[in-house]
Amino acid sequence: MKVKNVLSALGAAALLMSLNANPASALEPGQWMDTRDIHRRHCANRGEVLAPGFKVQSCLIDNGRGYAQVVLNVFNASRGSITIWSTAATTPRVLGLGAYCPKRTITDGKAITCVLPTKRVGPGTYVDVFHRIFKGNDLTATAATAPYDHVMLD
Numbered sequence: 001m002k003v004k005n006v007l008s009a010l011g012a013a014a015l016l017m018s019l020n021a022n023p024a025s026a027l028e029p030g031q032w033m034d035t036r037d038i039h040r041r042h043c044a045n046r047g048e049v050l051a052p053g054f055k056v057q058s059c060l061i062d063n064g065r066g067y068a069q070v071v072l073n074v075f076n077a078s079r080g081s082i083t084i085w086s087t088a089a090t091t092p093r094v095l096g097l098g099a100y101c102p103k104r105t106i107t108d109g110k111a112i113t114c115v116l117p118t119k120r121v122g123p124g125t126y127v128d129v130f131h132r133i134f135k136g137n138d139l140t141a142t143a144a145t146a147p148y149d150h151v152m153l154d
Helices: 002-021
Strands: 031-034 041-043 054-062 067-076 082-091 099-106 111-115 126-135 138-144 148-151
Touching (some): 054 126, 067 082, 099 111
Antiparallel strands (some): 031 111, 041 054, 067 111, 126 138, 126 148
16 A cells, blocks of 8 residues: 555656646647648638748637537748747637647648647537647747637537
8 A cells, every 4th residue: 555655646746747847748739730621620810920921720620519629720931940839728628728739840831730639519619719839949939829719510
């Protein structure tokens, strides 16, 4: 029993240290993939952020059965590579405390999407989604996407 308590305490200490070292680790991670057309994707307008020609867009995929997936579309036409990461938030808290897209370098001419975990929202639910984009390790080089409001399909 003492070994189990010591292991639990060590696990809790490791978790606290990792949260202090990387606050985004408390959030659910997304996955980067090539951008492709997806049926039932609902998006805000593209906005230019962080550099000329670097555009981002918050979207929500609604499967029509009460499940939603938040995505971030990134389009780089800045004539250079840009390293970003982002956080995502929704109202209501579809993503719990939130989610994040891990750090990724996007080369010039690349369109890429960060897909966050699918969540049960419920038909008819009003959802507001937006992302905050960070450039590299500079927490002051930040911008937000235009929010997107959507009522889940029945």
